[in-house]
Every structure is written in structure tokens, then in C-alpha cells.
Amino acid sequence: MGSIWENMVVDAQDPARLARWWAAALGYQIVHESADEVEIRRSRDTLPALIFVPVLDDKTTKNRLHLDLRPDDREAEVERLVGMGARHVDVGQPAQVRWTVLADPEGNEFCVLDALS
Structure with missing residues (x-):
């Protein structure tokens, strides 16, 4: 059995800001937002997603x-x-x-x- 591409995780110093930037760039929407991650997709039911998570390092x-x-x-x-x-x-x-x-x-x-x- 093969795999499907579910999402790509992006480390970010400001996940909410970067997720909003990519959502605007790609015409995506935020489908989930918490302190630990922000997920964007073309539509709620469409994969793959981009998930932005917090990191401290540059x-x-x-x-x-x-x-x-x-x-x-x-x-x-x-x-x-x-x-x-x-x-x-x-x-x-x-x-x-x-x-x-x-x-x-x-x-x-x-x-x-x-x-x-």
C-alpha cells in the first residue's frame, strides 16, 4: 500500500503570521489554529496542507x-x-x-x- 501526501510542516518564529502570508499567497484558508500550530489548505477537505509550528531559532x-x-x-x-x-x-x-x-x-x-x- 502506498502513502498520500498529507501535509508539509514549516518551522516558523511566528506561525500565525507566516501561515497567513502563505494563505494569501496561495489562495488557501486557515482550517485550524492553536498555540502549537496553524494549518492552511486550499479548502477544508483538500490535501495537502501546510502546517506552521513554532521554533525559537533563526x-x-x-x-x-x-x-x-x-x-x-x-x-x-x-x-x-x-x-x-x-x-x-x-x-x-x-x-x-x-x-x-x-x-x-x-x-x-x-x-x-x-x-x-
Whole structure:
């Protein structure tokens, strides 16, 4: 028997703030919130979820796992996300790539890909 992807857990210094940022970025909703975690999903019954949990330490190195987003218009989406508080980051990507590397407000890297053609 195989497994299904239930959720991804994200360590955060401010789980509620970061969960709200990602919910706005992805068009997700908060489906559970407590002092120990905040869970967001596309809809209450849709997996996978992102679960944000509190940690005290700062993020210090490049993520070993990251999300790739594929919008209809990469440039417009990058502009929208940067306007929400994301920032451009260099993780050693080549100069000519078909994606943009950004970091969320707590420094977690993610990529915004070109639209499918």
C-alpha cells in the first residue's frame, strides 16, 4: 500500500503570521489554529496542507526542500509576492533560468516558475 501526501510542516518564529502570508499567497484558508500550530489548505477537505509550528531559532541555511509555484504570469506573480513581503534571493541559480527564486517573510526559499506553454 502506498502513502498520500498529507501535509508539509514549516518551522516558523511566528506561525500565525507566516501561515497567513502563505494563505494569501496561495489562495488557501486557515482550517485550524492553536498555540502549537496553524494549518492552511486550499479548502477544508483538500490535501495537502501546510502546517506552521513554532521554533525559537533563526533560519540559517538554504532550505533542503522548497515549494515551486507555477502561475499564469511569472512576472506579475513575482511582483505580487514581493509586494506582499517576499524578497529576491540568490541560492546559486544560473543567470538564465526560467524561474525566480524568492524567500517568504521568514527567509524560506521558493521558486516561481514560468507558465506552462
